[in-house]
Amino acid sequence: MALKLYGTVSSDGTQRVQACLHEKEVDFEFISVNISAGEHKTPRFIARNPFGEVPALEDGDVTLFESRAITQYIANKYEGKGTDLIMKDPIQLAIQTVWMDTENQRFDQPFSKLIEAAIEGDRSGQDVRQYEKKLESVLDVYEQRLTESKYLAGDRFTLADLHHLPGMHFLRSTKAKGWFQGRPHVRAWAADILSRPAWVKVAAMSPW
Amino acid sequence: MALKLYGTVSSDGTQRVQACLHEKEVDFEFISVNISAGEHKTPRFIARNPFGEVPALEDGDVTLFESRAITQYIANKYEGKGTDLIMKDPIQLAIQTVWMDTENQRFDQPFSKLIEAAIEGDRSGQDVRQYEKKLESVLDVYEQRLTESKYLAGDRFTLADLHHLPGMHFLRSTKAKGWFQGRPHVRAWAADILSRPAWVKVAAMSPW
Incomplete structure (x- = not known):
């Protein structure tokens, strides 16, 4: 079934x-x-x-x-x-979990607020700049991390990257795209993960 | 070491x-x-x-x-x-992960805002009522869940419960304590997990 x-x-x-x-x-x-x-x-x-x-x-x-x-x-x-999508080595798995939790705790909330504001426009009543700043500071940490390894958890794509796909897709399609310009490693990572065939299939059905 | x-x-x-x-x-x-x-x-x-x-x-x-x-x-x-603290059976582990993610996605943010407001008082600028309502609706779901099993993930204490300890400790010490009254299963669960010797040691050092 x-x-x-x-x-x-x-x-x-x-x-x-x-x-x-x-x-x-x-x-x-x-x-x-x-x-x-x-x-x-x-x-x-x-x-x-x-x-x-x-x-x-x-x-x-x-x-x-x-x-x-x-x-x-x-x-x-x-x-x-x-x-x-999951690291086998216990220490690598712990590092993967750190970046999965970073997405959950730090990336997701400002991203969700920005997408809400984009959909609802001024009606959202969100202080958009506050969330943009939060997200930019998260991307600064990612930029540094991605100088150390190609993907967030290490040398291969895992759930730590996959969990960011809707958010990075949204950022790429908005003015926030400019944020990638000063962050070459984030830009390369975003281009890489967003071009994976699995995501391309999902993005093709997304209205945003 | x-x-x-x-x-x-x-x-x-x-x-x-x-x-x-x-x-x-x-x-x-x-x-x-x-x-x-x-x-x-x-x-x-x-x-x-x-x-x-x-x-x-x-x-x-x-x-x-x-x-x-x-x-x-x-x-x-x-x-x-x-x-x-971790379920062994893959399906039980998946259920544990659901409730760990519920804490992370739904319980933590309103709790963090309430504790911020409690510490900073009016200076926090938080719309306290909004976060109280959010947290109450989460506790309603927990009340239902805890009619089905003694702990969030099943019949024993796991990280899904443990992750809630600071938050439930804070709620018990504030006016939110009243929220437990109409939710007998949440009240029993809170009393149980907050009386664990491991938590009692931590709480003894907490300034709040």
């Missing part, structure tokens, strides 16, 4: 999981959730994700939510298939 | 790591970072954590930052020692 991914093509969390499934070359059924009809707030959907948000994954009897937990589940379950 | 933990007794990230080290019964050297003297922004400290924040961990040649990455490293490295 194929995995079932409940989501929307515009949700960054859904995109993160799609990218992971494509990297792992795992077949899945994409079930589009009708947000404007409030489908994500129905009891049936709440049973999949108690926060009433996309994405959610069903694998037989197993139901999971939180995009980064889903990617880790897929990367572990299909360890020998497609791209290997 | 003992592990070196750089931090402050008032930092929630440092407390999270201390709790983990005590649970695992691992000896460590606590090195207090003088924040008011700006020690966390010196080149020497930036080499440990490029974001210039506590905590950071040194284990011989390995240096790690981000409290949740550090706890996972410790829990994996000392697998057979002290409390087992």
Whole structure:
């Protein structure tokens, strides 16, 4: 039975999981959730994700939510298939976890606020400059890190990079693109990860 | 050589790591970072954590930052020692990861904003009510979850619970304590995890 991914093509969390499934070359059924009809707030959907948000994954009897937990589940379950997305050595794995947590704790929130502001325009009421500054300071740390290794966790592409794909895709398409210019290593890394065939497939369906 | 933990007794990230080290019964050297003297922004400290924040961990040649990455490293490295904090079964581990990510994505930000507001008072400029509402809705989901299992990830205490300790400790000591009253499972869970000897040691040193 194929995995079932409940989501929307515009949700960054859904995109993160799609990218992971494509990297792992795992077949899945994409079930589009009708947000404007409030489908994500129905009891049936709440049973999949108690926060009433996309994405959610069903694998037989197993139901999971939180995009980064889903990617880790897929990367572990299909360890020998497609791209290997998890470091094996315990110390390398710890370093991968550091950069996954950096994305989660430091990159995701300002990125989410900026995308909210871009979609809602002035209605968002966000202090955009505050979040731009936060994100720029995160990219400064990445610039330094990427002088030490080609990818965030080390010499190969892992979930630490993959989790950034929706965010870096968004940044590339906005004025923030200018931020890459003064940061050559971030620019090269972004160009590299955003051109991976798995991501190109996801980006082709994204409305942003 | 003992592990070196750089931090402050008032930092929630440092407390999270201390709790983990005590649970695992691992000896460590606590090195207090003088924040008011700006020690966390010196080149020497930036080499440990490029974001210039506590905590950071040194284990011989390995240096790690981000409290949740550090706890996972410790829990994996000392697998057979002290409390087992990680589920072994892949599906149970995936469920543990879901609740760890829930803490990271949904619980941590409103909690951090509330603690900031509590410390800085009106100077914080935070819309406290907004964060209180967010946190209450997260606790509603936990209340439901804790009717299904004693701990967030299942029938035993794991990192999914441990990561919440600084936050639940803070909530218990503020007016938010009232939130526990209407949520009996959250109240029982909080009482249980906050009374663990490992946490009691950490809380005894906390200024809040």
